[in-house]
Amino acid sequence: MLRRLQSLTSVVLSLCFVAAAHAQVATPPATAAAVGKGAGTTPTPREQRAIKAFNTARQSPLQLNAFLTRMPKGADLHMHLSGAIYAETLIKDAASDLLCVDLTTHTLVKPSGTTRSIPPQPVCGEGHARAEGAFKDQKLYDALVDSFSMRAFVPSSGVSGHDQFFATFDRFRTLNKSHAGEWLDEVATRAAAQNEQYLEVMETPIFTDLSKIVSTIDWPSTPADPAQNRTGNATGTSREDLSHLRETLLNAGLRDEVAVDRKELDNALDARDRIEDCGQPSAQPACSVKVRFLYQVLRAFPPQHVFAQTLLAFEVASVDPRVVGLNFVQPEDAYLSMSEYHRQMLMLDYLHSVYPKVHIALHAGEIAPGLVPPDGLRFHIREAVDLGHAERIGHGVDVMYENEPQALLKELADRHIMVEINLTSNDVILGVTAPWHPLPSYRAARVPIALSTDDEGVSRIDLTNEYTRAAMDFDLSYLDLKQSARTSLEHNFLPGPSLWQQPDVFTKTVAACAGQPLGSANPTPNCLSFLQSSEKAAEQWELEHRYDLFESNLN
Template sequence: MLRPTQSLLATLLLCFTAAAIAQTPAKPKTAAPRVSRATPQEQRASRAFDAAKQSSPLQLTAFLVNMPKGGDLHMHLSGAVYAETFIRNGAADLLCVNPGTHSFVKPGGTTRSIPPQPVCGEGNVRASDAFKDQRLYDDLVNSFSMRSFVPSAGVSGHDQFFATFGRFSGIDKSHTGEWLDEVASRAAAQNEQYLEVMETPIFSDVAKLGYSIPWPSTPADPVLNRTGDATGTTREDLSKLRDALLAGGLRDEVAVDRKELDDALNSRNQIEHCGEPSATRACSVKIRFLYQVLRAFPPQQVFAQTLLGFEVASQDPRVVGINFVQPEDSYMSMSEYHRQMLMLDYLHGVYPKVHISLHAGELAPGLVPPDGLRFHVREAIDLGHAERIGHGVSVMYENEPQSLLKEMASRHIMTEINLTSNDVILGVTGAWHPLPAYRAAGVPVALSTDDEGVSRINITHEYARAALDFNLSYLDLKKMARTSIEHSFLPGASLWAQPDVFTTINSACAAQPLGGANPTPKCLAFLQSSEKAAEQWQLEHRYLLFEGSLP
C-alpha cells in the first residue's frame, strides 16, 4: 500500500483529534473550486486499469490491490473473521468440537493438568486436536465458511452461510480486539482506510428486562400491517414501553457495552503497537461501530435491544449508528418487519441524531412469497428512516420501483452493494443484480464485503468482480470509493460542496491541490472541524500517490 506522506499523517492526526471534540460542521461558501472530471493522472490510471482488465482477472486484481478504496460500510465483525482465526481462538478457550456437526461446544470441565485441557465428553474432541488432525482442521474451515460448499438436497448456499455463525459461536469476547486487528490489517494491506463494523455488544440483561414487561396487544390496522402477522404498536404504546425499560435499568447496560468496546479497542491498539515507533500499518485504519440489533426474535427483545442501541449510540461517539441483522427471510423477520419499522419510526423521533442503516431487500423471488418482495426497501426508508440500504437486491420487485429509485437518488440514500454475498446467499448475479438499475437511476452506491471471512473474500475481490461483471471503469470504481466516505456516518461536513457530486470541493480548501500533503491554515481549520472531511482529504491524498506512481 502507498503510504501518505509524514506531513499529511501528522496533519490528519491533528484533524482527527480535534474532530472528536469539535463536531460543528463548517458551511461551504457559494463559490467553490471545481475539480476536473478526468485529470491527466486519472487518464493514466484509467489506461493502466483498462490494460490490466483486458489482460486477465489476475492482472486486474493485482492493479486493484493498491487502488485506494475508501471504506467498507457493510461488514459484520463475526462474519469478517476467517475460520482459521476461530479455530485458534477455540483452542485457546479450551473449547470442544462436535465431529458430527463440526461446531464448537463447551467442555464439561477441565483437567487438573498444567496446562489444563478440556474434558469434552463422549464423542467430542478438543478444538486443539485440529492442529494435529488435518482432516478435522479442513472440516472446521469448511463448516465455518463457504469454502468447498456444494448445494445439496435441502441445503442451499443461504442455509450454509447463516449456519456458520452458530457453529463458531461460544468463543470468548476477549478475542474481539484480535478480530478488529485482523480486519484492520486486511484493510490496510488493500489501501482501505475506514471500516464501519457491525457488532452486537452484550444485551442479555436488557433482553430479560424486555420479556418481563407486558407487551401491548392492540390489533394492527390491516391497511398498515402489510405482513399480516404482527400485532400493532402505537407510538403511545412504545413510549410507555420505553419508559418502563428505562425505569427497569436499561441504561445500566450502556456502561457495560461501552466498556466492552474500550477493552476491544485497547486490545487492538496493543496488538498493533499504535502510537509507538513500531506501529503497524493497521493503526491507520479508522474503525467505528454500528450497533447490531437481532431482528429474528420476538418484539419484546427486539424493541429492548433497539432502545439499548439508540442509547449507546447517543452516548458513545465510536458507535455511529444502528442496523438490523439476521436473515431477512426468516419467519420472525418477515412477520415482524412492519412493526419493527414502526419501532424505528418512534425511536428516531426520540433520538433524531442517531444514524440508521438497514438491511432491506436481501431477498429474491422464491425465497419468500411475492408479497414479501414488495415493500421492505420502501418501509425501511419511509418508516425506518434508513440513510443507507444494505443489499437492496429485491428493489425492482417493490411496488413502483422506478419511483422508489428516483426518490432514493433525490434523497441521497446510498445502497451498500455486496456482490459475492448476494451470489452465495441469494443466487443473484449478473443481469439479475440491481446494481445497474441503481447506477442508472443516480442512486449512490458503494461496494462492501458483508462477511468476508465466511465468504473467503476481501474488498479487492469485490472491486474486481464489479469491474468484470458489470464492465465498470476505473472512474466508476473511484466514484464508489469516494461514495463510501461521503456516506459514512462520521461527523462533520463533507469535503464536497454538493452531496454525491465529486467535482466541486469546499471553498475552504481551494488554495492547494485536492488531497495535498500540506493543507493551508484555512483548509486545515475546516478539516479539524469535520472528521468526515478529514477522511475524504486523506482518500484524495492516497489517490494522488497511487495515480502518480503509475507509469
C-alpha cells in the same frame, strides 16, 4: 501511506516529506448523477494514466486484482465483525478457549470439564474432540474451515448456500468475546493491506441483563389502525404504546446496559491498539485504519426483545461517539424477520423521533424470488426508507420486485440514500448474479452505491475481490470504482460536513478548501481549520491524498 492520527495538524506534519509536485488540482471525473464509462468531466492527465493502466490490467483477472489491491478504496461500510474473521483464526481461538468440536456437526462446544494438569486440557467426551487437535489432524482442520465458511460448499438437496452461510455463525458462536480486539486487528490489517482507510464494523454487544429485563414485559396489545396496517402487523405501535414501553424499560434498568456495552468496546479497542502497537514508534500499518461501530440489533426475535435491543442501540449511540449508528441483522427471510418487518419499521419510526441524531443503516431487500412469497418482495426497501429512516440500504437486491420500482429508485437517488453493494454475498446466499443483480439498475437511476464485503471471512474474500468482481462481471471502469470509493466516504456516519459542496457530486469542494490541490499535504489555513472540524471531511481529504500518490506513481 498516511497514518490515521489524532489531529489533522499532526497528519499534515507527517506529510511534509511528500513531494508537492505530484499534487494537481483535480477535477474528479464522475458523480453519483453521472454513471458509466466516460461519464462526468474530462479525466485529468493523472486519471488518464490510471485508466490506461487499469484497462491493461483488466485483460487478466489476476492482473486486475493486483492493480486494485493498491488502489485506494476509502471505506467498507457493510461488514459484520464475526463474519469477517477467517476460519483459521477461529480454530486458533477455539484451541485457546479450550473448546471441543462436535465431530458430527463440526460445531464448537464447551467441554464437560477440564483436567487438573498444567496447562489444563478440555475434557470433551464421546463424539467430541479437542479443538486444538485440529492442528495435528488435517482432516479435522479442513472440516472446521469448511464448517465455518463457504469454502468447498456445494448445494445439495435441502441445503442451499443460504443455509450454509447462516449456519456457520452458530458453529463458532461459543468462542469467547475476549477475542474481539484480535478480530479487529485482523480486519484492520487486511484493510490496510488493500489501501482502505475506514471501517464501520457491525457488532452485537452482550444482551444478558437486557434479556432478563425484557422477559417480564409483554408487548402492548392495542389494535392497529387499519390505515397503518397495509403491509403487516402494527399492533401495539401507537406512539403512546411505544413511549410507555420505552419508559418501562428505562425504569427497569436498561440504561445500566449502556456502561456494559461501552466497556466491551473499550476492551476490544484497547486490545487492538496493544496488538498493533498504535501510538508507538513500532506502530503497525493497521493503526492507520479508523474503526467505528454500528450496533447490531437481532431482528428475528419477538417484538419486545427487538424494541428493547433497538432502544439500547439508540441509547448507546447517543453517548458513545465510537458507535456511529445501528443496523438490523439476521436473515431477512426468517419467519419473525418477515412477519415482524412492518412493526419493526414502526418501532424505528418512533425511536428516530426521540433520538433524531442517531444514524440508521438497514439490511433491506436481502431477499429474492423463491426465497419468500412474491408479496414479501414488495415493500421492504421502501418501508426501510419511509418508516425506518434508513440513510443507507444494505444489499437492496429485491428493488426491482418492489411496488413501483422506478419511483423507488428515483426516491433513493433524490434523497441520496446510498446502497451497500455486496456482490459475492448476494451470489453465495441468494444465488443472485449478473444479469439478475440490480447494480446496473441502481447506477442507471443515479442512486449512490458503494462496494462492500458483508462477511469477508465466511465468504473468504476481501474488498479487492469485490472491486475486481464489479469490473469483470458488471464492466465497471476505473472511474466507476473511484466513484465507489468516494461515495463510501461521502456516506459514512462520521460527524461533520462533507468535503464536497453538493451531495454525491465530487467536482467542487467546500469554499474553505477550494482553489488548491486536492489531498495536499499542506492545506491552506482555512481548509486545515475546516478539516480539523469535520472527521468526515478529513477522511475524504485523506482519500484524495491517497489517489494523488497512487495515480502519480503509475507507469
